[in-house]
Amino acid sequence: MSKYDPIVMKDGKRYFYRFSAHQRIQHVVLFSSVLVLAVTGFPLRHVEEAWARPLYDFMGGPEIAPMIHRIAGSVLLVLFVYHTIYWIVGFIRNDLGKLKQENRLTVGSGIKAFFTQEMVPNMKDFRDIIHLWKYLLYFTNRPPRHERMSWREKFDYFAPYWGIPILGPAGAILWWRDEVSHVLPGWILNAAYIMHTDEALLAILFLFFVHWYNVHYAPEKFPAAKVWLTGYLTEDEMIHEHYAHYVQVMIEAGLEDEIKPQHFGGEHYEW
Amino acid sequence: MREYRLFNSILVITAFVLVGAVFSVAEADTEVNCLICHKHRGLSRIDEQGKFRLYYINNEMFESGPHRRNKCHDCHSDKDRFPHDPTVKVDCTQQCHIVEPSGQAKFSHKPIADTLSKSVHGKFDADGNPKKYQEDYPGCKDCHDQPLYRPVSVYKGETKDGVSKRSIGRCRSCHRTGYFAEDFYDHVTSRLRRGRFPMETINVCAKCHQNQEFLKRHELDDAVTTYKETFHGKLIALGSERTADCLDCHVVEGENTHLIESKLVPTSATNKANIGNTCRNSDCHVNASAELSSFQVHVTYERDKYPMQFYMLIFFKALMAIILYFFLALIFFELLRRLFPKFSFIKEKKTSDDTDFEPLSDDADK
Numbered sequence: 001m002s003k004y005d006p007i008v009m010k011d012g013k014r015y016f017y018r019f020s021a022h023q024r025i026q027h028v029v030l031f032s033s034v035l036v037l038a039v040t041g042f043p044l045r046h047v048e049e050a051w052a053r054p055l056y057d058f059m060g061g062p063e064i065a066p067m068i069h070r071i072a073g074s075v076l077l078v079l080f081v082y083h084t085i086y087w088i089v090g091f092i093r094n095d096l097g098k099l100k101q102e103n104r105l106t107v108g109s110g111i112k113a114f115f116t117q118e119m120v121p122n123m124k125d126f127r128d129i130i131h132l133w134k135y136l137l138y139f140t141n142r143p144p145r146h147e148r149m150s151w152r153e154k155f156d157y158f159a160p161y162w163g164i165p166i167l168g169p170a171g172a173i174l175w176w177r178d179e180v181s182h183v184l185p186g187w188i189l190n191a192a193y194i195m196h197t198d199e200a201l202l203a204i205l206f207l208f209f210v211h212w213y214n215v216h217y218a219p220e221k222f223p224a225a226k227v228w229l230t231g232y233l234t235e236d237e238m239i240h241e242h243y244a245h246y247v248q249v250m251i252e253a254g255l256e257d258e259i260k261p262q263h264f265g266g267e268h269y270e271w
Numbered sequence: 272m273r274e275y276r277l278f279n280s281i282l283v284i285t286a287f288v289l290v291g292a293v294f295s296v297a298e299a300d301t302e303v304n305c306l307i308c309h310k311h312r313g314l315s316r317i318d319e320q321g322k323f324r325l326y327y328i329n330n331e332m333f334e335s336g337p338h339r340r341n342k343c344h345d346c347h348s349d350k351d352r353f354p355h356d357p358t359v360k361v362d363c364t365q366q367c368h369i370v371e372p373s374g375q376a377k378f379s380h381k382p383i384a385d386t387l388s389k390s391v392h393g394k395f396d397a398d399g400n401p402k403k404y405q406e407d408y409p410g411c412k413d414c415h416d417q418p419l420y421r422p423v424s425v426y427k428g429e430t431k432d433g434v435s436k437r438s439i440g441r442c443r444s445c446h447r448t449g450y451f452a453e454d455f456y457d458h459v460t461s462r463l464r465r466g467r468f469p470m471e472t473i474n475v476c477a478k479c480h481q482n483q484e485f486l487k488r489h490e491l492d493d494a495v496t497t498y499k500e501t502f503h504g505k506l507i508a509l510g511s512e513r514t515a516d517c518l519d520c521h522v523v524e525g526e527n528t529h530l531i532e533s534k535l536v537p538t539s540a541t542n543k544a545n546i547g548n549t550c551r552n553s554d555c556h557v558n559a560s561a562e563l564s565s566f567q568v569h570v571t572y573e574r575d576k577y578p579m580q581f582y583m584l585i586f587f588k589a590l591m592a593i594i595l596y597f598f599l600a601l602i603f604f605e606l607l608r609r610l611f612p613k614f615s616f617i618k619e620k621k622t623s624d625d626t627d628f629e630p631l632s633d634d635a636d637k
Contacts, residue, residue: 043509044502044505044506044509045505047499047504047505047508047509048508052508052509053509053510056509056510057509057510061509061510061511062506062509062510062511062513063511063513132601133604135608136601136604136605136607136608137604138608138611138614138615138616139615139616139617140615140617140619141613141614141615141617141618141619142619174502177556177559177563178556178557178558178559178563179558179559181556181559181560181562181563182559182560182562184562185562185565186550186562186563186564186565186566187565187566187567187579189563189566190566190567190570190579190580191579191580191583193501193502194580194583194584194587195583195587198583198584198587198588198591199587201591202587202590202591202594202595205591205595206594206595206598209595209598209599209602210595210598210599210602213598213602218605219606219609
């Protein structure tokens with residue numbers, strides 16, 4: 001299925017496979033276009049702020065910055081479509097293909113295969129949220145054990161999947177306003193304006209506070225997690241964030257005896 | 272206030288003392304040489320309403336302005352002695368000594384004032400009755416209060432402010448006498464480009480249409496703040512000159528700028544019958560359909576007037592609050608949890624399916 005080894009040893013440390021190069025490149029395209037969209041869009045949203053004019057001028061001013069914004073937006077939309085196709089192709093080839101080979105492909109088993117995909121939210125995610133709050137409020141000494149994708153990562157993942165279908169069409173309507181006016185009434189621009197600017201603020205605040213906390217600000221991650229570059233997690237990160245998956249991978253690799261106990265946060269952050 | 276008055280009188284006295292000293296070098300094209308006093312930068316007083324009044328005339332600025340061929344007395348015709356009495360407000364509609372060349376009549380701004388009085392800004396309604404709060408309606412100087420004319424000089428493809436000596440040479444070969452060539456060069460070229468930057472236009476309108484007391488008196492929405500929320504306003508605020516300012520939508524294309532009419536008047540640029548064409552005018556949304564004009568520019572987000580915008584805003588703000596507060600709380604408690612990793616109100620014991628489980632506290636005890 002994957003050409004990547006689930007566990008790689010380097011300098012006596014174990015690293016656990018997470019993202020393929022293909023996925024990492026998609027992530028780079030995603031964050032580059034989002035950051036470009038942010039620096040060419042937010043000066044307009046907050047014209048009254050002191051930083052708006054210099055930043056906008058730096059990005060080319062009222063003549064060039066909108067062009068850059070539209071190019072980056074188009075790239076993001078293309079990526080969105082590309083990723084969706086990538087996911088569907090992967091699902092059909094790997095999951096449905098396997099079922100077909102085993103002659104078990106029915107509507108029921110197909111739907112079941114979809115809901116057991118690692119990115120599709122399930123009841124365990126819901127239980128994990130409750131469990132985490134119990135843990136955070138000191139009602140249990142046992143943090144939740146996440147599978148390969150924790151509910152937080154699923155939320156991170158579906159944030160663009162919710163955001164882009166709102167931001168993209170709204171942005172396109174504002175871009176092609178003259179042409180759109182032959183099909184839709186002008187007040188649709190008012191709606192598109194609110195959708196585009198408010199959803200953008202939500203997306204950027206979520207990105208800067210929540211996603212960047214998960215991968216930058218959290219004490220064991222600071223200054224930055226490396227998985228987006230290497231595609232591999234350290235054993236510490238694996239234990240902290242994906243303990244259930246960690247145990248499974250270790251057992252599959254025949255390393256039951258070397259499974260380390262669960263802990264919360266990086267080992268060197270124990271007090 | 273008293274200190275101001277004192278300071279003020281000192282200034283005026285100083286000014287008069289200086290008059291003697293500079294008498295010989297006084298310039299300006301005035302038969303009574305007003306600049307003898309008015310050239311001094313400190314010439315000012317606090318008037319009866321407590322308002323600071325500056326009487327300084329910057330001759331350089333005046334000489335580059337559109338009225339430079341007028342003598343002071345052309346407009347300030349009440350001045351008949353020196354030193355003069357407190358001044359009477361200038362009436363821009365009086366005739367001045369300049370002759371309008373196409374009709375050879377004495378020049379006056381009266382036709383402009385007539386147009387203004389027919390517009391929504393006129394002081395009298397259609398039946399000739401004075402409108403309520405008459406003092407709020409603008410006169411000439413409420414908008415035209417600064418040197419706004421920007422003569423353009425084009426020579427060898429380069430555009431600069433002011434008069435190009437080389438360009439004007441072509442005019443001078445025939446129009447040899449006096450300032451005629453310069454004046455008409457200014458007169459024509461200043462109309463070839465925008466008289467004002469869009470931001471200046473917006474600021475002129477904002478003097479009243481963003482003044483909360485004024486808006487309350489006349490039961491108007493804040494047209495300027497709402498406009499600044501649109502992409503038109505935002506791009507202009509960031510230095511663009513290519514999007515619509517107030518006048519682009521509120522004046523019928525090709526009409527006199529002073530004829531801004533209420534959208535209820537059938538000939539108004541913003542009337543339902545015309546607004547489609549206003550948006551599609553030759554410089555703007557040429558390819559759009561007339562339907563584009565149902566875009567609402569002056570959105571106040573009031574529930575009764577703009578329900579769609581109101582509920583959309585509530586939806587997005589609520590969504591943002593729920594998601595961000597949830598995650599920020601999570602981050603906060605997660606950081607807090609790290610302070611006491613061993614502590615828990617309820618200690619969970621190992622279970623049979625839990626052989627690999629060892630809580631941090633046990634681990635840290637080793």
